[in-house]
Every structure is written in structure tokens, then in C-alpha cells.
Amino acid sequence: xxxxxxxxxxxxxxxxxxxxxxxxxxxxxxxxxxxxxxxxxxxxxxxxxxxxxxxxxxxxxxxxxxxxxxxxxxxxxxxxxxxxxxxxxxxxxxxxxxxxxxxxxxxxxxxxxxxxxxxxxxxxxxxxxxxxxxxxxxxxxxxxxxxxxxxxxxxxx
Numbered sequence: 001x002x003x004x005x006x007x008x009x010x011x012x013x014x015x016x017x018x019x020x021x022x023x024x025x026x027x028x029x030x031x032x033x034x035x036x037x038x039x040x041x042x043x044x045x046x047x048x049x050x051x052x053x054x055x056x057x058x059x060x061x062x063x064x065x066x067x068x069x070x071x072x073x074x075x076x077x078x079x080x081x082x083x084x085x086x087x088x089x090x091x092x093x094x095x096x097x098x099x100x101x102x103x104x105x106x107x108x109x110x111x112x113x114x115x116x117x118x119x120x121x122x123x124x125x126x127x128x129x130x131x132x133x134x135x136x137x138x139x140x141x142x143x144x145x146x147x148x149x150x151x152x153x154x155x156x157x
Contacts (some may be wrong), residue, residue, distance in 0.1 A: 002039035021065030024114040058084035075109035082123040132146040
């Protein structure tokens, strides 16, 4: 398993993967040394994440290989279908998966998403529009949703 640590606007991000795909992308709440030479199998992931943060990429084209239960993988796959700049509720996600009563299980699986940004769990919000639950911190969820918002806040000065 190869690893790389890169700087992003939201903190140091750890990427792990191998020839079978990317296993995890996580934002850290600690300072660690930035990887100077990115392993070849992670180069495309680093490139695509940098494009995303520069608002030059809306969709990712990566081989993903997250570890999880079959149910978690179904939820994560459904997250990939949420378009850039859009949000859905946990209830909507549960309905998409065919069981509106599974909302808590869906929310738990969403919270265990190991592929930060690439599998866009930040696009799932509460039914009332609130920014509920985000493993990376609500301040990061808010920042990501603002980055993807079609209506950018304009400065008066």
C-alpha cells in the first residue's frame, strides 16, 4: 500500500492506494510532513484533487477500492451519483437505496466513507437543509459546499 500526504485548502490530506485502486482519502487534523515524491499509483489522484480545489474539476475519474461492508459500498456508490453543486438529504439517499426506513444505517455508512471528496458524502444534508454530521468537521463540509455552489458569494469591495 502506497501513501502520500498533500496540502489542501482544508488541511493535510492522506491518500492511500495501490495498483488495485484508491483505498482511502482522509483529511487530517494534525500537521505531518508533505510527501515530496508522490508514488506513481497515487499521482493521478493528487492531480485530480488539485484540479478540484482550483475549481477545474467537477467529476473524478479514479479506480476506487474502499474497504467496507456490502451495504456501505452500496451507499458509497450512490453518493457518487450526487452531482457537483447539488445536495440531497439522508432521507432521499435512503429512498434512492430502496429503503426509507434505513435512514440511520445510511447515515452511519455515509459517516464511514473512506474517500473524502471523491465520494461526495459532504453533499448529504439534513432534511431541513441543515449541515448535519461530517467526519471531517462541519466547517469543512460548509467550505466544500460553498466551493461547489453555482451561486458564488460576491464581495462588495
